[in-house]
Amino acid sequence: MSIGFFRQAINSLQQQSRGRTSHRVNQWFKWLSPGLSVKRWLLISVGGVLLASLGLAIWIKLTPIFWTIELLKGFLSFLSDLLPNYISGPLVLLCGLLLLLWGQTRTVGSITKVLRPEGEEELIDVLLAHHRLYRGPKMVVIGGGTGLSTLLRGLKTYSANITAIVTVADDGGSSGRLRQEFGVLPPGDIRNCLAALADEEKLLTELFQYRFRAGDGLNGHSFGNLFLTAMSDITGDLERAVAASSKVLAVRGQVLPATLSDVRLWAELADGRRIEGESSIPKAGGRIVKLGCIPANPPALPAAIRAIKEADYIIIGPGSLYTSLIPNLLVPEIADAIAQTDALRIYVCNIMTQPGETEGYTVSDHIRAIDASTGGRRLFDAVLVHKKSPSAKSLIRYAQQNSHPVFLDREAVTQLGRRIVPANILFEDETGCVRHNPQKLARVLLRWYSGAHHGR
Template sequence: MSMVFFRQALHALQQQSRRRTPYRVNQWFKWLSPGLSIKRWLLISVGGVLLASLGLAIWIKLTPIFWTIELLRGFLGFITNILPNYISGPLVLLFGLLLLLWGQTRTVGSITKVLRPEGEEELIDVLLAHHRLYRGPKIVVIGGGTGLSTLLRGLKTYSANITAIVTVADDGGSSGRLRQEFGVLPPGDIRNCLAALADEEKLLTELFQYRFRAGDGLSGHSFGNLFLTAMTEITGDLERAVAASSKVLAVRGQVLPATLSDVRLWAELADGRRIEGESSIPKAGGKIVKLGCIPANPPALPAALKAIKEADYIIIGPGSLYTSLIPNLLVPEIADAIAQSKAPRIYVCNIMTQPGETEGYTVADHIRAIDAATSHRKLFDAVLVHKKSPSAKSLIRYAQQNSHPVFLDREAVTLLGRRIVPANVLFEDETGYVRHNPQKLAKVLFRWYSGAHHGK
C-alpha cells in the first residue's frame, strides 16, 4: 500500500515539475533580454571569480593550487577512463552551468522576497516593465478636471515620461475654500492627476481621494487637498509640494501647475455680461465670446516650459473647454512653447457638450474657441473625435441637462487645417454617465503618434 502511495506521489511531483519547468526556463531567459544590462554584469561576475582565483594562486605561490590541480587531473583521468571525454566533458560542463544558474536563481529569489514580499509579480517582469515604460516617449498633456485624470490612467501604461500641465484657476468646492482660507493655489485638479498617475498604490490613492463627510470645517474637503495645502505651507510653494507628494504616491511622470500666479478667470458673454470666477462661468447660462484672466499674461512655470520644449508628443484635453483647457493657454509662454514645438500635437475633443460652456458646439466650434484664445495660432495638427453615438439611455439623461453629443462637422474641421482622427473611445456606466475609456483612448493616441512620428 505504501509503495502505491509513494508511486502516486512521485507521479504527481513529476507532473507538477513538467508544468513548472517551461515557465521557469522562460523566466530565466528573460534575464537575458536586451537593455537590462544583466548579461554584462553576469560576465563581469564570472571574470571576477576567475581573477580572484588567479590572485589567490599568485599570493600562495601556487603550491596548494598545484597539488589541487594534480588531484583534479588524476580524478578527471579516472573519469575519462570510464567515460570518453566527449561524454564526460559535456556532462561536467552542463553540471557546472546548472549550479551557476541555480545559484543565480536562488540569489534573485532572495532579493525578490525582500523587495516584493507580496510575491505578486516576478522581479524580472517588474524590471522589464520598468525598462519599457522609462524608454517611452516624453508626453506632455495639457488640461484639467476629470477628463485629464481619465486620460492619464491610460497613458501611464505606455510611458512613465509623462508631464501633466494643470490649470490652477479652480475656485469652487474644496479647492475654492482652501484657496480662500489659506491663500494657496487650488489643489483639486493636481490631486486627481497625482492619483491617476500613482503606480498601483491602491491604499494611498484611496486615502488621497478620500473626502470627509462630517466634521466642523472638514466636511467636503478631500484628504489629498488638505495634504497638498499642508505641503505647500511647509515647502513654500505648490511645485515643491507636488514633487514631495509624487514621491509618496510613487507617481509615474510629473504633475505641474501651469503657473504659480493666483489666477482668476473672467468671461464676457454674448449678452454683454462679464462673469468672474471659474465656478461662476458655467452657472451664468450665456454664450461665452471671450475668456481672460486676472492677472493678465501670468508667467509660466519654468519646468512646464522645459517639458513642452523637450516633448516628443503633446496632447491637449479632454476637459471642459473654457474652464479646464483654455485657462492653461492663457499663460502666453505655454501657448508660445506649444506653437513652436515640432512634436506631433493632437486635441482630444469632448464627447458631449457642456451646459453653460459649449451648448450647441460642434467639433469645429471647439477648435475655433482654442484658436481664438491663442491669437489664432495652430497649436495642434489633429483632433480626436468619438465616432459612435452614446446609448438612448445616456442621450435621454444628458438631454435633460441640455447636453448633446458634439457633432462632427467634417468640412469645417478640414477647412481649419486639422486632420480628423475618428475612434470608438466611449465608456458608459450603469447610470448612463459618459466619459472616455482610459485604455481605449490611450491606445488610439499612441497609434496616431506612431504614425505621425514615423511619417516625419
C-alpha cells in the first residue's frame, strides 16, 4: 500500500512539474507575439553586443581576442573529437539558447517584481492586454446617469480608446448642492463614469464613490464630488479637474463634459406648464413635448468634438431620455458632429419606461424624441433593444411605480429607417431592480460593430 501511495505521489509531482514547465514555455513564447515590439529590440540588443565586441577588439589590436579565439578553437576541436559535429553543434547551440532564455526570464522577473509587487499577473500578460486594449476601436459614448456608467464598465474590457461625453445639467442631490454653493459644474455623472472606467483600482474607486452619512455640510456628499470640486477650483475648470482625476484613478479612456457652460434644463409639458431644472422635470408628472436649456445653444467642449470626428463607433445611451441623453444633443456642435461623421452609430434603448419622462413610450417614441431634439436629423443607424420580458417580481415592482417594459413596435421603428438589434442584456438583482448587464451589453455592441464594420 505504501509503495502504491509513493508511486501516486511521484506521478502527481511529475504532472505538476510538466504543468509548470508547459506554462513557463507558453509564457516565453508569448514574448514572440506580433505587435509587442519585443523581437526587434532583442535583435538590436544582440547587434549592440556584437558591435561593442568588435569595437573592443579593434581598440586592443586583436591580440587578446586572437588568443581567446585560439583557446576557443582548441576547445571546439577537442569537443568535435569527443562527439561528432552533428551532436556537439546542436548541443552547444541549445545550451546557449537556454542561457539566453534563463537570463531574459530572470531579468523580466526582476522588473515584474518592481512594477507589480503583488505578482497577480505576469508582465507579458499585462503587455498583451495593454496591446489588445489600445488597438480596440475608438468609441464615443454619449449620455449620463447610471446607464452610461453601467455601459462603460463593460466596454473598458474591449477597448481603452473610449471617450464618454457626459451631460452637465444635473441640479439635484450632492451635485446640485455643490453647483449652488460653489458655482461649479455638477460633478456627479462625471464621477460615476471615472469610477466605471478606473483600471481595477478598487480602493481608490471605493474612496471616490464614498458618500458621507454624517457631518455638518458633508452629509450626502460623495468624496469624488468634493474632490472634483476642489480640483476644478485648483486647475481652473472641470475639464482639467477630470484629466487630473483620471490619472489618479488610472482611467482607461477619457471622460469629457459636453460643455463647460452652466446649463439649466427647461421642459414644456403637454398641459402648457414650463418646468425648469433637471431634477424638477421628472417630478412634474406631465408629458414632455419640448426640451431646451438656458443658455440656448451652449458651446461644446473642443475635445468632445474632436473625439466624435475621430471615432469609429458612437453609442448613445442608455439613460434617462430627457434628462441624460437629449441634454447632450442640445449642444448644437455635438449634434452636428454626430450627424456628419461616417462612424457607425447605435442607440441603446432603455428596458423600462421612466415615470415623469417616458410613461407609455414605445421604442419608436424614444427614437422620435431624439430625432425631434435635433431638428429631425437621424443621428444613429440602429437601435439595441432587450428582447425578453423581466421576471414577474420585477414587473410587479415597477408597475407600482407606473413603469413598464418599453414595447418594441417593429413596424414603426422600421419606418423610421432604423435597424433593430435585439439581444438579452438584462440584469435583475435580488430586489427585482432591472438594469443592463455591463458585460452582455458590451459584448453585443462590439459584435454588432464588428459585423457592421466588415459589412461596409
